[in-house]
Amino acid sequence: MIVVMKDGTTNEHIDHLSHWLNEQYGIHVNTVVGTGTTVLALVGDTAAVDKDALLRDPQVDRITKVQEPFKLANRRMHPQDTTVEIAPGVVIGGKKIVVMAGPCSVESREQIIDVAKHVKEQGATVLRGGAWKPRSSPYSFQGLKAEGLELLHEAHKETGLPVVTEITNPKNIELFMDKCDCFQVGARNMQNFDLLKELGQTRKPVLLKRGFANTMEEFLMSAEYVMAGGNENVILCERGIRTYETYTRNTLDISAVPVLKRMSHLPVVVDPSHAGGIYWMVEPLAKAAIAAGADGLIIEVHNDPAHALSDGAQSLTYDSFQETMTSIRRIAEAVGREV
Template identity: 50%
Template sequence: MIVVMQAGSEEQLIDAVLERLEEHNLRGHLVRGEERTVIGVVGAAIPPTLKEELAHFTGVQETLRITQPYKLVSRELRTQDTVVDVRGIKVGAGNCVVIAGPCSVESEEQIMKTAHAVREAGATMLRGGAFKPRSSPYTFRGMGETGLQLLAQAREETGLPIVTEVMTPNDVDLVTRYADVLQIGARNMQNYQLLEEVGRTGMPVLLKRGLSATIEEWLLSAEYVAAQGNPNVILCERGIRTFETATRNTLDLNAVALAKRRTHLPVLVDPSHGTGKWYLVPNLTLAGIAAGADGIIIEVHPDPDRARSDGAQSLSCENFAALMPKIVAVVNAVGRKM
């Protein structure tokens, strides 16, 4: 349910509505606009009489039912796009960000070389995995805290904010000491304990869509983070598993356009995992931006042939530098800004 307050309603009137919600074991999430405040009502069971109760409160203009199962991330609650601030970089609302870096941190030389190269080419954030979920238990699974320390060192040298994955609730405290954006990988999209834990941090969260997740399931996972009082959620379409075997996954650009209609959250595209083939990444990058994505997250490695993970889908530093002017051209063509 949405409670729309009248323009200029005083805080005591808003507080009165929040107190009544608490009496029903409900929570009210405030969305403050330029002219009026909207209260999103969430809880296990909203009494059928609540609409009539609140209609009598001074300052309440109207109450509306939210039809989507996800409430806080729905455009029915908030029509204005959410902008997530990452160390001064704005994600959403017409801004296009480029997040680039290796699948996993492998050494100091590798991450520093990559960080400086992507920064020089125009990237706005650095990605890199310190903890890696792998299909096989015998493959490289990351450097752990040492990898996080190297990412922090790269941020110190380049100024690029860090995007890195957190895999378990127990790791959240550790990763938050180093990261600027907490990434939830596709395999963990429905790890609800992890979603609630990162939600409680208040930090920006990049939520990747699951391999076989519907758009509704994806947005409901975002709702888990937002329900903890954390509005700083960035969605990421990274390809879904289909019958096609020619590519690693099928990058679902339908989901980008539809998500932008159904949610106020920013949406990114990951063409590296979406295709699994480096030579397809440039075209799908440009297509993602044209489809309305608020940014791109790309895997870049100084020597992809020797990468310990995902080398086949990683751009070289030179190929990434060649792609950036094309990204800028498409961003400008669709009326957005870097």
């Protein structure tokens, strides 16, 4: 941690502050006197030092943290790639690119089983589908809830595909434990710390979506919440961020793929459906994601998008999903991987 002092700070002041830091936190302070500016370089376990409190010192001008605040998710602590096994043989983060596909919402037994069969046939190895649906409007369809979860489980039994589905309330964790293979934490809940902490107590994989206005550092801090509980099976998911551009629903932050892979050892997947918000962008964004190094994709596919109960605009039909899979395969090969 680097503390920049204001011009004209006295030596007494600096001595006093250094003494206090040492006493309070066991920190050793190196004073570097420059032309016009003095900086204090703090050495020791500075994670505990309260930056806010230091900023109250009337002679402190600015503070810079030198160490990243996430530890367990940090690649420095764990240089090898982590792989997360969602089900036997379905591993995220290895050579094989994993495609998770399915409808935005589970709507009926027929629908979810039909979609599951079709996406499996095209090469998807995980079934996605929403049972609890967080919606901006209280007047929109909120999902089939427990019934939806049950239907996902039936689709799993029918097809063998492991299931990833969104959880929005810690009180439902027990219910989910036997019915799905991977929890999904949605963008709006990325900083629902109560939920993250309780998921950290399980050992089931967590697909953590980046909040649409969260930095990559905050994203990794949320992964850290889950990992700090002992659950290291975290999959990071970039799904578009909020910017001033209104043509697309969100702006897919494609740079997040190489950056997250560099900062962290956790696997990274991309959601091209929510990022663009419209079906014709799914294929180009999916291809870009794989080209940039993503370990997987989560894609919305619907048997009848025009009559979907939610997010129909961005869902692929069976035909367009098939085409998308074909193009993805080519890109995967071009980067030395396979689908």
